[in-house]
Amino acid sequence: MSICTLAQSLLILPFLILNNLNKMIKISAYFIVITAVTLTLTACSENQTTTSEGPISASGIWTGTLESGTGQLESVHAIFYSESENGNHEGIIYSDNGFAISGTFSSVVYSSANQNNEMVSINTVYQTNGYQFSGHSDGSIIGFELMVNHQQSINGRFDSAQNDGRLSLRYQAISNREITEADINGSWVELATGASVTVEPIDDALEFSSDSLFDCQLTGNIAFTEPEYNVFPVDMALNDCSIEGIFQGFAFVSDRVTEGDNLELTFLLISNEQVLKLNWVRQ
Incomplete structure (x- = not known):
């Protein structure tokens, strides 16, 4: 007492x-x-200490399931990222089957009592490499109403003209791993193609390039400015090949198998027409 x-x-x-x-x-x-x-x-x-009210962060790496009202169940990965204090996040929800749902999620309600934050999507769009989830096709608009339990869980519903359903995500501890520029700089190999990629610091970004990824000319940059989370915005261009385009998304650093072994850099990226997941391993 x-x-x-x-x-x-x-x-x-x-x-x-x-x-x-x-x-x-x-x-x-x-x-x-x-x-x-x-x-x-x-x-x-x-x-007595009072808790000031304001949006809490959903930034980080998440995994879980997306289930439609008709019972179609997908295992998904998700990345949410916010630079501002207004609670708006850019997010990508990605399935290994080759579809992604991406856009802006806005925080609209905050509860200091239970540390929950409601997040709704503003302009999330379904994109795919030919795979259809629950009747959705490229350009389908999907709306979300989600409850965020800070660094614990995200749960809620989605709705669209094609179907409705639920999203359930759990926070991944790798989100809080401290990453330095030295962890990302240097030489990497892209697992699927064996292409060599070089990352080097130029001005305020980490720029990368390759002339052999999917037989494309690859250029891009990873934003690295006092990161609070192991989540980094990425801009990437593929040119002179069949899948050329401008891609945006996120990357994060993990260990290949266990902590202390070879580092792996994972990318979740989208363009107007394509979805890409890339895995680079330290060379």
Whole structure:
């Protein structure tokens, strides 16, 4: 029990004692007791800590399931990222089957009592490499209403002209891994193609390039500015090949198998027409 709680509980004792005093003494004693009550409650009130209200971050790496109202179940990965304090996040929800849902998610409600934050999608769009989830095709608009439990879970529903359903995600501890520029700079090999990629710091970004990824000319950059999370915005261009395009998304660093072995750099990227997941391993 806190000192303030104990003091407030004991304040009733003088009132019990006052019942045995004469009238004049009671008047004076009541005044003293009421003054003591006021001062005690005021002091305790001033010492209580109040939680300021504002949006909490959903930034990080998440995994879970996307389930349609018709029962189609997909295992998904998700990355949410925010640079601002207004609670808006850019996000990608990705399936290994080759589709992604991406766009802006806006935080609209905050509860300081249970650390939950409601997040709704503003302009999330379904994109695919030919795979259809629950009747969705390229350009389908999907709306989300999600409840975020900070660094714990994201749960909620989605709705579209094609179908509705639920999204359930769990936070991944790798999101909090401290990453330095040295972890990303240097030479990498893209697992699917064996292409060599070089990353080097130029100005305020980490720029990368390759002339052999999918037989494309690859250029791009990874934003690295005092990262709070192991999530990095990426801009990438593929030119002079069949899948050329401008891609945007995110990357994160992990270990190939266990902590301390070879590093792996994973990308979730989208363009107007394609979805890409890339895995680079330290060379």
